[in-house]
Amino acid sequence: MSPFGQGQEKTEPATPKRLQEARRKGSVARSPDLVPSAVFLCLILLCYLLKDWFFYAVARSWVHYLTSFTCWELTPASATAILWSAGGFCLQLLAPVFLVALVAAIAVNLIQVGFLFAPQALVPKLERVSIINGLGRLFSTKGAVEFAKSFLKVCAIGGLVFWMVRRDLGNLLLLLNAEPGKGLILVTDLVFRIAATAAAAYLGLAVLDYMYQRRMYQKEMMMTKTEVKEEFRQAEGDPLVRGWLRRRQRQAILNRIQHQVPKATVVITNPTHVAVALAYEEGMNAPQIMAKGAGYLAMCIKKVAKEHGVPIMENPAVARFLYQKVEVGNEIPVALYQAVAEIIALVYRLRKKQ
Secondary structure, eight states, X not given: OOGGGTTSOOOBOOOHHHHHHHHHTTOOOOOTTHHHHHHHHHHHHHHHHTHXXXXXXXXXXXXXXXXXXXXOOOOHHHHHHHHHHHHHHHHHHHHHHHHHHHHHHHHHHHHHHOSOOOGGGGSOOHHHHOHHHHHHHHTSHHHHHHHHHHHHHHHHHHXXXXXXXXXXXXXXXXXXXXXXXXXXXXXXXXHHHHHHHHHHHXXXXXXXXXXXXXXXXXXXXXXXXHHHHHHHHHHHOOXXXXXXXXXHHHHXXXXXXXXXXXXXXXXXXXXXXXXXXXEOOTTOSSOEEEEEEETHHHHHHHHHHHHTTOOEEEOHHHHHHHHHHOOXXXXXXXXXXXXXXXXXXXXXXXXXXX
């Protein structure tokens, strides 16, 4: 079997780990046309909704400057004031445009790829500026597909605009005899209608391109069965390593049983499934758990206890509670003081009789 699935067919969908690693590197499914098309359409709609306000603001500004122009004395100070006033007016007009463009770009990016911060994608790489690699990408199958898509987009949008202009060509010719105000309104409506239609078509093509890019990205991220198994093995751990760790942990527990159970005062059992070794000496606040175990470990605790003469007492309720709730090395809880005290007192009485 070849390492990491080389030479095998990619038939398995990408795992979440692989997608997360690709996303960390900045590799996501995205269409480069989706953001500009959405921003373009939003700006067209904004300008259409605010066209009356734009025209009114510009006309009022021109009237103000033309009527007050003769009253101004042209000096460096007045020229600076006029420049600042004109700049503030332009900023006032363009502020809604900039704000809508920014909000639309951020919103579409979040919808398309979510919140993504990939510093690895910003690291400069020599292959990105290599002429040979650039020509290879340009004349590759992917490059040919991208060129074909761009050509089809230009043809589709250009053909749509040409059809709309040709359809309204008669109305445009009538503008030769129309009044200036009426002609301006007709031209404005036509321009907005053509621009909105072209923007909507551009956005529709961008959505289709995003669906195509998403499908190609999923296909590119597909994995071979060997890669899936290798990733699962790395995520879950090598079975040999897991077995070795389990053996080490079991040996450590057995060593603790061998050293701590002989120091115990009593071993409380379930009686067959659970065993807990407790130690108590004068001066201690409460009895302390020296070792505990279930199944095979419980058998080992009882065996060591018998070998060293540690009393074994049966109390299923206390044994189960201590095994489930109290860790080795900790003192028993206050709720068990009475029950454990009775067990230890019984142990002391048995010792005195011997």
